[in-house]
Amino acid sequence: MQDLAFLPRLIEALGPDVVATEPDQVAPWLADWRGLYRGNAQAVVRPRSVDEVARCLALCQQAAVPVVPRGGNTGLCGGAAPDSSPANVVLSMDRMNAIRSIDTIANTLIAEAGCILGNLRRAAQEAHRLLPLSLAAEDSCQIGGNLATNAGGVNVVRYGMTRELVLGVEAVLPNGEIFHGLRALRKDNTGYDLKQLLIGSEGTLGVITAAALRLFPRTDARSVVLAAVASPLQALELFELLFAQCGARLQAFEFFTGDCVDLVLKHAEGVQEPFSQRYPAYVLVELADTTDEAALNVLLERVIGEALERELCLDAAVSASLSQLQSLWKLREEISEAQRADGPHLKHDVSLPIEQIPAFMVSMEARLKAISPSIRPFIFGHFGDGNLHYNLSRPAGAQRDWTAQHGKALTAEVLDEVARYGGSISAEHGIGQLKRDDFLRLKDPLELRMMRGIKQLLDPAGIMNPGKLL
Ligand SMILES: Cc1cc2nc3c(=O)[nH]c(=O)nc-3n(C[C@H](O)[C@H](O)[C@H](O)COP(=O)(O)OP(=O)(O)OC[C@H]3O[C@@H](n4cnc5c(N)ncnc54)[C@H](O)[C@@H]3O)c2cc1C
Incomplete structure (x- = not known):
């Protein structure tokens, strides 16, 4: 039963400029960034201080009102979107920005x-x-x-x-x-x-x-190379060489397939074809240091030269200016947006023991192609941390509701394989609503019990972000 005195109490405690309740004021806060989830809420609270947050939560707990904390709403697992309960309060932190x-x-x-x-x-x-x-x-x-x-x-x-x-x-x-x-x-x-x-x-x-x-x-000296590789195994060998020779200066080691480059060139503006031919995959490496960019460039060119000689990569382009550096990075940064522009797709943000990535990619592709021969994987990510975004787009000509029809089964296929290789089903995006069922299915029962114990201790009334994570 909803406590009818709750909203007036909340408004009295925080003021009408902090608590918005009109449907048109609340509506923009109900969906997630990807538009996968849309819920309900009776109010949006935008506190200006920690004391206002404290007053809000105390009142919500007293009335057993669910609270959905909201940051910038860029989360990719539906964590900041309320569920369908009309009792929800969305608590936005945007005014606490000092x-x-x-x-x-x-x-x-x-x-x-x-x-x-x-x-x-x-x-x-x-x-x-x-x-x-x-x-x-x-x-x-x-x-x-x-x-x-x-x-x-x-x-x-x-x-x-x-x-x-x-x-x-x-x-x-x-x-x-x-x-x-x-x-x-x-x-x-x-x-x-x-x-x-x-x-x-x-x-x-x-x-x-x-x-x-x-x-x-501050690392003002930066040097970037885009290296073309034949396979994830070559990327792994290149990573080992760069880590050994550049040590702490290795700031980023990103990976993406040639298909990702096609997608970016199709959908993003101001991006240039990196080489005169398309290669199976690429790694983008950034070295950074406090000073002496010239020395950094010399180091990177020497290591990449050795990599080319030892056939650890097929081709390479080292940035010679800031604008070249930015345009190499753009190729990597535009992949998510390009895939969004390309239409509905399945996102899998997974991590693996880094040395297992090549074997995982071979067996994963075989499993998926056996189910759906024309499925389009777009694989990119923070390879140096063992993190892959193993995303799947619908086959050419498939219905727009392809993800709704096949998503659950294909995602289970990917996540089961990740678990088989000792990886994690969420490398960095979290669980939210999107991965909750797979998380509960695959997480170790003891770890789940420990997490539930912590939740019970800190949030015995279960008001915090219900339906997410646990
Ligand atoms: C184009 C794009 C690229 C991205 N790249 C990356 C990437 O490289 N690496 C990566 O890790 N993520 C990435 N993300 C995902 C996202 O940006 C991160 O998860 C980010 O940390 C979410 O922050 P947010 O403020 O938008 O949180 P929200 O989306 O608002 O919320 C995320 C979760 O945190 C909770 N929450 C928010 N604020 C608070 C708070 N103050 N107190 C308690 N709980 C809170 C919410 O309830 C929700 O469960 C990307 C997203 C996009 C759209």
């Missing part, structure tokens, strides 16, 4: 959860530091959402996932209590690391309101 401090001695940045990632990267840049978290959605996603999903991106090979970049978290628990974990200490071995529970929790344990992030030296 940078609280930048410290260039401790090398930390403390930001509120609603800060757009790209703005934080630019603020760090202005302070002559680097915030290495970087993804194609960085001018829309929020740092709170990045923590909640433990986002990855293109620099993980050097700096790690979001959880490795976070020193402290401030959050509001479902009962309205504030978790004051915003310490910026490098060393703090006083028991369980509770902030790590909130990182990657996808809004199911509480609302992250601020984070203390690690900063690094």
Whole structure:
């Protein structure tokens, strides 16, 4: 039974400028970025402070009202879209967007959860530091959402996932209590690391309101090469060589197939054909350092020269200017958008033990072609971290509802194979609504029991983001 006094109480506690209830005000907050999920909500709350978040959650828990935290809504698993319950409250963090401090001695940045990632990267840049978290959605996603999903991106090979970049978290628990974990200490071995529970929790344990992030030296010297490879095995050998010879300067090691290049050239503007012929696959490598771009170029050219000699790649183009560097990156960055423009498709963001990627790709393709000979796989991703976006587009001429008809079975096929190779069914996008059934089917029962125990402890009323993750 819905508590009819709830909304008036919420408005009284937070004010009508924080709580929107008119259907046309609420409507824009009901769907996910991909348009796969659309739910309902009785209100959208846009707090300006941690105290307002705390008041909101305390009232929601008292009335058993479900809360759906919302960042930039760029999540790819439907985590920020409410379910069908009309009782939902969407809690958007967009107004909590202040940078609280930048410290260039401790090398930390403390930001509120609603800060757009790209703005934080630019603020760090202005302070002559680097915030290495970087993804194609960085001018829309929020740092709170990045923590909640433990986002990855293109620099993980050097700096790690979001959880490795976070020193402290401030959050509001479902009962309205504030978790004051915003310490910026490098060393703090006083028991369980509770902030790590909130990182990657996808809004199911509480609302992250601020984070203390690690900063690094700015890497203004950059050098990029696009190397053509015959196979994932060649990409793996090239990775081993580059890692051994370039060490910590290896900033990104991305992989994509020739089919992805076709797709980008078809749908994206201002992208150029990289070589005079099409190759089976490509790796995009970036080296970065604080200074001395000339030395970096020399190093990259030497290592790539050795790779060509040892037949670890087929062809290579090293960036000679910033505009060339950007246009090489564009080939990789435009793949997601190009696939979106190409029509409905199935996304699989998986990770594997890196040395298993070549064998996985061979056996996966054979399994899929046995089911659907003309299926179109578009495979790309952060190869250096063992992360592949193993996406499937419908065969030419198939009905537009192809994904609805075949999606479940094909996804199960991909994820089962990933599990067989000891991989993860979600490398960096999370579980949300999209992968919940497969997650519950494939996750180790003990790990699931431990997760449910944590959920029960922190959110006994089950108000936080129901239907997501667990
Ligand atoms: C073009 C494109 C490229 C992308 N590339 C990458 C990539 O390379 N790597 C990668 O990891 N992801 C990538 N993503 C996915 C997405 O950008 C990330 O998952 C991002 O971290 C989501 O942040 P957000 O602010 O948009 O969160 P939302 O989509 O708003 O929310 C995501 C989840 O976090 C919860 N949440 C949001 N804010 C909070 C908060 N303050 N407290 C508690 N819970 C919260 C939500 O309830 C939801 O469950 C990409 C997305 C797009 C559209």
